[in-house]
Amino acid sequence: MAPPSHFYNNNGAPQDAASYLHAGPGNAPPQDSCLLDADEFRRQGHQVIDFIADYYGRMDDYPVHPSVNPGFLRRQLPDKAPSRPESSDAFGAALRDVRDLILPGMTHWQSARHFAHFPASSNTVGALGEALTAGINSVPFTWAASPAATELEMVVVDWLGKALHLPESLMFCGGGGGTLLGTTCEAILCALVAARDRKLVDIGSGRIGDLVVYCSDQTHFAFRKAAHIAGIHRDNCREIATYRDDMFALSPAELQAAMQADVDAGLVPLFLCATVGTTQTTAVDPIRGLCAVAATHGVWVHVDAAYAGSALVCPEFRHLIDGAEAVDSFSMNAHKWLLANNDCCALWVKKPALLVAALGTEQEYILKDAASEGHDVVDYKDWSVTLTRRFRALKLWLVLRCYGVEGLRDHIRGHVRMAASFEDMVKADPRFQVVAKRQFALVCFRLRAPEELGGPKAANALNRRLLEEVNAACSGPYMSSANVGGVYMLRCAIGSTLTEERHVREAWTVVQNVASSLLTKMEMHEDY
């Protein structure tokens, strides 16, 4: 059939692929090796470095969170890509647009006043490690596809595991092994599929609908998402209730009751996702007790330490994973609080062979080469959802080299200390309460509702309004919220690399001032 009209050239004659091949020399476009020219890279590269350095230097001038409405940027950009670069300095023009159009619409996660969610801790070495990786641009999906990249990953996951005081059984040096993925959801999904496949061998592959997975009502949604993707029935995900009296930790006794009930109902317990440092309040599930329960049911235990895993670099936090020798897999996001820049999720497993059995390729046609055959070589494509992968090990290795384990401890302790200060300030103001005991560098707090205000719903509305007005203050802090057991609270997560004591004090002053103003309005019955 004839191609549509715009596939014709200017003469109206149809032009097919072959006609481009036999164009005379006069028609041949320039070869594009200039697109990776070393001198051009140097020129543009120095521009970019100065651009980013200027951004860091100006960070304080930006509101952390932009005051923009949906569609603000889409409306400003053309609806299709240019046919040719607009000017001879297209790169410079684009950088100016990044500065003038894009940065003002970003949420500035590196701002010293970013206290929302969890940190995405950047630093010069991690950021430049990413730049190096992008410059080298290798695809280390097998050992052969980039031997040094694979081996550095093997080295650095052991380095990190030792720095975090993980059991040796999870590291290469102890018969296990680790890999660097993008995110926790990927890590859990990989572990879950390995566990699922092992279990289905035992009970028969037709019984996928009988498999049950366990977590608490505080577990991050990433787990439910992973379980759903892996084909676990939505009704077979047990979210076990937690209580404030237990600091929102999952109770082994409740887990045992839930598993036994499932067994009695003819179902098959499969997988437990325990959390060290939950997203809402940084609760820590008791690993040893949970593993003991899981073991009686042949259940795979994964520990999700996405946020708090970084704190394990400090020995004073190691007791939080006592009993971790019994877990099957463990993951943490080094990009959250360990300076590894987004993205960098480390996953360790006790039995890599189970990962490979679940995720490995059977077709080896283009992937094997003589060097890897018959040797103890890791092909990381078989350890993850993805086949293509980035050389993430480089930045993590640079961070560990350049700061050292003690440097990372200083980094964590500095934030924990600032969070303790913030907590003390909250406690010192009787209008406020700390809602969940602080364990790391997250403080969960709320304004106590005046008695005359009414019930819990009104108290939540008050605190929601408090957060909105705090976040609306132009040069103020940016925080987020949690809702645990029906109680709405503000979350102040300290962890941005640029955050100093003064930012924490200033943030608290803003919260106090907004609260005073809100309470005054309430007394005057203006708003309630």
Place this chain on the structure above:
Amino acid sequence: MAPPSHFYNNNGAPQDAASYLHAGPGNAPPQDSCLLDADEFRRQGHQVIDFIADYYGRMDDYPVHPSVNPGFLRRQLPDKAPSRPESSDAFGAALRDVRDLILPGMTHWQSARHFAHFPASSNTVGALGEALTAGINSVPFTWAASPAATELEMVVVDWLGKALHLPESLMFCGGGGGTLLGTTCEAILCALVAARDRKLVDIGSGRIGDLVVYCSDQTHFAFRKAAHIAGIHRDNCREIATYRDDMFALSPAELQAAMQADVDAGLVPLFLCATVGTTQTTAVDPIRGLCAVAATHGVWVHVDAAYAGSALVCPEFRHLIDGAEAVDSFSMNAHKWLLANNDCCALWVKKPALLVAALGTEQEYILKDAASEGHDVVDYKDWSVTLTRRFRALKLWLVLRCYGVEGLRDHIRGHVRMAASFEDMVKADPRFQVVAKRQFALVCFRLRAPEELGGPKAANALNRRLLEEVNAACSGPYMSSANVGGVYMLRCAIGSTLTEERHVREAWTVVQNVASSLLTKMEMHEDY
């Protein structure tokens, strides 16, 4: 219980988290905001840019593939991270180690002589776009978490879709929509889970074991991997045989027969993964015919154009996806051949609501904010496996801006032209044959086995040896292989940004010389 001994400080007294909080001012370590100091970033950043530029300048000096044995790097590195940085210029020392230890052990995907696998096309703008993203280090998991990052992604997937001549129904402007993920396996997995969930609503969630997915025996393993992860029974993945007479394309008639057989057996056809540009030989499945078959069975059609999708920027290739209006989803890796640097996989879907239904979070506690409620806002965390994500749109937008659609066409056509030259050279040497018709910039070829050599097995051995010796040539090309229908062949994939005509000619000369030497040895019965 007592912590192990190394958690005690030098005095032997146990030290807990609290003791670090109340250290006197003299004991307080420095605040770590200096880790993101603008001036330090500038200093280290310029070092890194020069380092990468020097690497590009020196690229030709490296063998494409290192001659190293498993363990070569692990043996050279310490078994744990340093406690403190080794020197005051730890970063400079680490860069020297990258140069002296790591680069010599890399496979240099950016080498002009890298013809293996598929290209990972880098360029100054794409690489520096990654560096910018790493410097900004935002986490745009929701619109609110970085409005400009989300909106730029929405803009750029439409730009790219238009540039590739995709149907508007797959773009935001036509009621569909796209996102930027890491890899094709993720893209297929997302589409598959959406399709699975929709089908299970119709047939009952207990019937996951009855779902059947379809592909050809040429489809990339990523599809089988995704299907397995999603809980599709391994026995329910139909790999339909292809034939050289059909140029290894999937036949609609064979697909229809397979689907009907499954229906007759009480199974439920779910999903077809069609490929435009297979990994082994760049075969193109006939979209229109396959979609017609799929429609009669209510089957979701995904098109995996991981490699060849980039070629669609040229109108002369558009006919290869005729009928794409009927597909449900489409993905391609802009990091392979469209200068977007690893990683950047674009996924478009006709009905984003189905993706969100399958992958969306139910808990909105910390994720929503007032700005996004009630508006037509995309929260990309609900479009993918991962929640955390990188700001990939920035580099792709920079590439499209700085080269323009015509610039990308020149880039693709240059490689296609060089591949055609290579193909002509192969054809001109009667000792060789082109095994699969060249469609893009991959040439699959082999040495014809002399008659006296024996059967196909010996011919394969000869070509395997040819590849090994070609790849062992120190400053020679690096190619990979395929095995289709029992026929082993060499793959010469042209697509590195630095590759020029002369590299292609030189590569062919190496192949010819190695072949001559091999054939001479054979004649002398030295080796056979």
